[in-house]
Amino acid sequence: MAGYAPHTEAEIAGMLSFLGLATVDDLFAAVPEAIRLAGGLDLAPGAPEPDVMAHLQDLAGANRPVGPSLVCFAGGGAYDHEVPAVTRALASRSEFVTSYTPYQPEVAQGVLQAVFEFQTLLARLSGVPIANASLYDGAAATVEAVNLGVAASGRHRVWVSAGLNPSWRAVLATFAAGTGHDLVDVPLAGGTTDWTSADGDPGVLVVAYPNYLGCLEDLAQAREVCDRTGAKLVVAFDPICAGILRSPGDWGADVVVGEGQALGMPLGFGGPYLGLFACSEAHLRRLPGRLVGETVDADGRRAYVTTLRAREQDIRREKATSNVCTNQTLMAVTAAIQLGWLGTTGLAEVATRSARGAHYCRQGLLSIAGVEPLVEAPVVREFALRVPVEPATLIDRLADEGFLAGLPLDDDASGGNGPGLLVAVTERRTRTEIDAFAAAFEKAVR
């Protein structure tokens, strides 16, 4: 048996006798005999840490991580951006890692201030003034935004762009079974959403910027629909592209959501990531999740605390704006560190370099016979291709050549334009890598 419990045999005996008990089993007298586990769990006995580490290393060894031997051109909400040693070092400080939700602000100023800074950074980036302390991931943030939009508009019809990440659309659908929202898929035309094709009176519009195919949506048009119908505009933005794009707030978004993984988190097989959520002041009282505010302490010194708690489930219970309790605070702290590292110029630089790499790569791939654009609208760092072989097969072939070529696009994922391949390029891809990718690609489609 291995473990971390400090108790010596003598201490256990002493504690039991203090309690007037004979055996440790007596502690469980309240558990009916009939349901007690007689034989113990059918698991292996505890193993020492080095044995377990060896096992986990074996499992890790059975994966192919991205890197020089599997150069990453995959995105779709999970990107291979630079994460410097400094971000990893600071975000792994054990005070941040091993603390709980800051219920006692007097001893939690570290996390509280870091989250306050995160909220400020996200508000500045998204262009709307209020940001919360994080949600689980991009999908969860979108679900919460839709819930907020329905509550605010009083209408449960939700127009969801077919350009929204297909996983997120799936999650929206799953949760709509509970909330009863009426989700309407709004198709793409030429790579961007064709709002004219939807009917009924929407309470909420959901659109991604850029969308899943990498294209830049016409947000002015979406805003115009909202102004006309009274719907709330939810924009799923990409925090990296936001370094060079007009902010969703500037376009008139009511709620801005997004996936924050690109802000300092490893690919991590999909989690833990970071659900970004920001909104205009009008929706403050409907904000899901946690919010940190500035205040003062008994001596009048600046201090931070979670605030507007009355929205939260621990107080409002069934009437809460959301059921979120544990969120992704450590990822919000990570994002604050990463955005501090990037700063005003660095974020723009990452976006610019990613865009340059994507366009360079796209050009290279489009010069290959049989490879064509899936859609034509302008893109930033991600783009969709029609390829002459089955996308999944192509991906497998290129994996053998050392490239993670992208994500396959079926008809659902491509908003009806599939099948195809979704390719993402970040600022980490060198010209040499892109050229080698194009060369391998050419062979693989032959």
Add this chain to the structure above:
Amino acid sequence: MAGYAPHTEAEIAGMLSFLGLATVDDLFAAVPEAIRLAGGLDLAPGAPEPDVMAHLQDLAGANRPVGPSLVCFAGGGAYDHEVPAVTRALASRSEFVTSYTPYQPEVAQGVLQAVFEFQTLLARLSGVPIANASLYDGAAATVEAVNLGVAASGRHRVWVSAGLNPSWRAVLATFAAGTGHDLVDVPLAGGTTDWTSADGDPGVLVVAYPNYLGCLEDLAQAREVCDRTGAKLVVAFDPICAGILRSPGDWGADVVVGEGQALGMPLGFGGPYLGLFACSEAHLRRLPGRLVGETVDADGRRAYVTTLRAREQDIRREKATSNVCTNQTLMAVTAAIQLGWLGTTGLAEVATRSARGAHYCRQGLLSIAGVEPLVEAPVVREFALRVPVEPATLIDRLADEGFLAGLPLDDDASGGNGPGLLVAVTERRTRTEIDAFAAAFEKAVR
């Protein structure tokens, strides 16, 4: 140009004008024109961190680290013992890493207390009551011990056992060119030092326990020579084997030195390691390096501070007991953590398991035709073999098979018994690994 300087152009301009200077070059007016570097250094311009990291990763990739694909049976002062994640996590706390020598005790209690605990642990382990705050490595500690011994005995003749690590003997010889100590090599007989063969009046005896060939020296005999001649006994001990062996202090050592790498440091291509140094009370005033002592603060609360500073070079200058200034504090802190993790029972367990593994392995190898013991004295976790092929060749062959077979022993390294192979086994070696090693060994000597 890359770097970490915070200055903006505007700030530099403002600072220069505050100083009444026109250009940054004016700051160097005192440097004679003739010797100034006109063209700048002939180095590449600065490269961004990720580029440099890629280069260092390439260099690292050109090495074969120990692990499943190069199973380590090499020792000779550098051992593949368990270093748990907890030791690495704690020892890499940036407060320990990025602080200086604790000159201001009021803000350095962390390092000071950790070193105080290290001193206590080392004193308990070595069996003598005083330990310093670390020296560079095993060799440096031995040099300092000899210097102390010569000063204490007033005689500069030093009997050095041929069983002492040959590198350390080499370092002793290098430094003796400055101090003028008269080093006398005392040969081995049957694996242990034959003190009867040396002549002249020694001021110091230096002996390793176990010695370089892994053998257990007769320290009672060495002590007896010292008692007879008035020489000081310097014992180079192994802190892991000390978990099951009688302590040098118990045997009557005046000074105990050793290499502390095995106490939580990675192999690290030989450094930074940890020079262990402990001695009896009689030699307190001659102690080299730093010493931390307990005291109180202005409020009477327990506090720690470096003490007996008057021995040190910053005060005594040419009359100091040693020139050591920067030492290996972080490694001493690491050792304190690792010894805290191992504790009373763990250290004994590591030593016991290593000894079992070594004897099991030795048995297996000795069953191979042509493989014989180099010497016969009892060993703990390291042993020397006579092998039927050139040791360096054998090592190369076994490296191809995935084993770091040991260190080659020439005549100097083996105290005149060479050539041979020095094999070390730690508690990390599994029976499966040892059996596979023996099988590969058998093929390789054919």
Add this chain to the structure above:
Amino acid sequence: MSPGTDTTADVIPGPAAGGRASSAPLLGRDAEPTLFELSQPGRRSWQLRTTGVPEVPLDDLVPADHRRTTPAPLAEVSERDLVAHFTRLSHRQFSVDLGAYPLGSCTMKYNPKICDAVAGLPGLADVHPGAPVSTIQGWLELLVELEEALCEVTGMAAATLQPAAGAAGELTGLLLMRAWHEAQGRQRTKVIIPDSAHGTNPASVTLGGYTTVTVPSDDRGCVDLAALRAVLDDDVAGIMLTNPNTLGLFEEDIEAIAAAVHEVGGLLYYDGANLNAILGVVRPGDMGFDIVHLNLHKTFATPHGGGGPGAGPVAVSARLTPFLPGPRAVRLPGPDGPAYGWATPDRSIGRIHSWHGNALVLARALTYLLVHGSDGLRQVAQLAVLNANWLRHRLSATYDVPYDRPCMHECVLSATSLKKATGVRALDVAKRLLESGFHAPTVYFPLIVDEALMLEPTETESLQTLEALASALEEIAADAGTEGGHDRAAGAPHATPVRRVDEARAARQLVPTFDARR
């Protein structure tokens, strides 16, 4: 009220200098400037790879009407200042690694460092979640291994690992409940929860499209069986329970409860936040539960990260398996091709996470689980319960014990008598405890206990720590009754980085970002 309608105190003394450390408790108690106050135009930390990609003007790539006219104003700091700032913030943060954190309901046990090392393995951390299965066999095996182990621990048939936290697990469970009832061709509207339940339970019920029916606790702190029977009818979809419940008490009537709920065709949902108490002793499945969520960030020691990430897998009995979210990692049949793949259950309720859940948290949990194994997990429960009972027994002389019977992994005390006698409230006790070197217990929860102090020591605290904690709580109570005691308590804490924080002002004069300050 709009944000920032009033001024806030600004107590950064002098220029906001990155190298000035007086915000570290080590050197005093000045406020730490924000990143924005440390910012200087033109300064930077970032360094990016040299790529050689042609530097085409951005104008040629992105249409002008989509472009920002000015860069997003984030902050501009040097790497040195960035490091100093966040290192100092970390010094203003209490954590398990600094000391005991007996926060009831939160299971703040020691988080082994080996799990950090596992989560940092490049073979786990640098894997794209959308990569083809041939490149992710290790991850798929890991997920299958964890799912199987969690099923054994809970006594269930299958599980989804997607939910990112307990509350997400709850909602998933309720949607499973809904899908199951629908598959039976019936539409039910009510879910029962006890009045002691955690707030996420009723909130999830609402989001699951159900109405909450609250049943009271009896005077032993358990579900009042009669009251429960009274609300059970054909419209009940199920009941959500945690057992031991939030009072730290085992629901002894659990078999009767299960039978009664099942009898009306309802399902039993197990809120696994308190699973630490019963690991290896009794399993939710054996108690009769149909759906179980686990809080891996509690029971399986994946650190809470200042509020997250967590992981809230949901395990279900065989009849609910076809409804589980997908895709799930599965062993593939047949000797050829990859050994593991993805599969979505037949009647899946759908996806509930962007990818596969908080994967690196799952890897940590598996590590913890394997280190402990069957014997170690059982010992975890035993010692967690032993510690809590020791505290309860020891402190019962000093504080009120609303339910005076053996507890499980946590004990709920009350400061009612103390308050009556001295005016010192549960909150004051909590704040004083901070100064004694411990995190505070959970206060004012569960809501049904007046002046509640909910202590969960966990199994990783030693007897010596329990003794010190108990002594501190005893001294606080004793001091409350002495001259000036009330004021000392009401003024606490004194020795923390900031003193008592004005929460009312935060809500009244909302400053949710630095830009909302005046």
Add this chain to the structure above:
Amino acid sequence: MSPGTDTTADVIPGPAAGGRASSAPLLGRDAEPTLFELSQPGRRSWQLRTTGVPEVPLDDLVPADHRRTTPAPLAEVSERDLVAHFTRLSHRQFSVDLGAYPLGSCTMKYNPKICDAVAGLPGLADVHPGAPVSTIQGWLELLVELEEALCEVTGMAAATLQPAAGAAGELTGLLLMRAWHEAQGRQRTKVIIPDSAHGTNPASVTLGGYTTVTVPSDDRGCVDLAALRAVLDDDVAGIMLTNPNTLGLFEEDIEAIAAAVHEVGGLLYYDGANLNAILGVVRPGDMGFDIVHLNLHKTFATPHGGGGPGAGPVAVSARLTPFLPGPRAVRLPGPDGPAYGWATPDRSIGRIHSWHGNALVLARALTYLLVHGSDGLRQVAQLAVLNANWLRHRLSATYDVPYDRPCMHECVLSATSLKKATGVRALDVAKRLLESGFHAPTVYFPLIVDEALMLEPTETESLQTLEALASALEEIAADAGTEGGHDRAAGAPHATPVRRVDEARAARQLVPTFDARR
């Protein structure tokens, strides 16, 4: 006097409990118990690999007379308590990562985190130093690359990377000096050092078998050329200088000094502790030096580790190359076989380290060097000098400036007038500064300056930090002259984890280990 002849204060309140955190500055100022006070027999942290090696009784392996009868009594703590203890200790430790550390002569610049990542690469960290060359080609190349770069930086021909710190480099250099003179067939006895030199210089001279001859500084703070000439004779082996010197001043007469020393056949040794000031601006080799040591833990930002490890490579001119310690990593000629190997110079003085020096520190230094490159290193020097001059200029109105001329990377001030006027000494100023959020400067060094305050801000501190630091020093001086100012200063620091420490008592009633306490 023997250790522990008197009692020491024991102020651990209550039982020594691992989970009690009040020793963290975050929660107050109680003392932290030692590992030994936290120890409980029977408790443990360790977990070791399962090996399957037969469990033969130890008696069968190790002779009884060599065996311990009882295990070495170390400590017995849980992993949880181990983590809490050392995490709390870290909270009692100031560091560069917390704030400015303007400790003169120590170059406490920001240590980039990427270097930690490099030192942690398994391909570097897990390599055995005695492994065959075919398996260590990367390390050998790294050492060659670093040696070449350091030679370029210093203007030298070759270097040894073995010395583990500056002082080890000094002694190596003196042994090289000795070997060279001996090779010329002469025996010299004296080495000259200026009175401002660091203490390691004379100590190393003694260990090198030489006698120290001290030359005074002139009123400009430089070597008195006339005095130097007066001691130069046939018996002089060489001179040790640091330039800029420990007063932060550039020895303008360096060419004349070099000529004079060379004229009598002596060698010039360069103490590279202050190299940060002249990187890429002027090289020791071009000044006429023959032997140079570098403090990589200063100039090349490898962190000081609370007192080490460092690395003190020694670079030499061509004529001294044959004497360098060995083995050295070298490029191998010829197209076959490995590209790199080991070689020991012909007339090598021998080995000076157990292995190859502090290798992981060397890898950090190379990383730092490559990130900066030729342009970045020059900028380091420029900004380090700019910062120091800014501080000197700003503070010259408040403190005495013993040598009133532009300085290089550090400035030496003096509190002589302040002390005369107020009784507040340099030490008091240092202790007060601790409370302002900065580490103290070096005090009372160099010895030739009365009440010296030696400030080295380094290039990584911003103008804002310099302003805050200067303001703090100005306020300290201003406050010293006001009512009660002397006592406030003499009583400082107040806000640190412990208050002023009784150093005299530590030496008088020596308690060098926990076991020496009464």
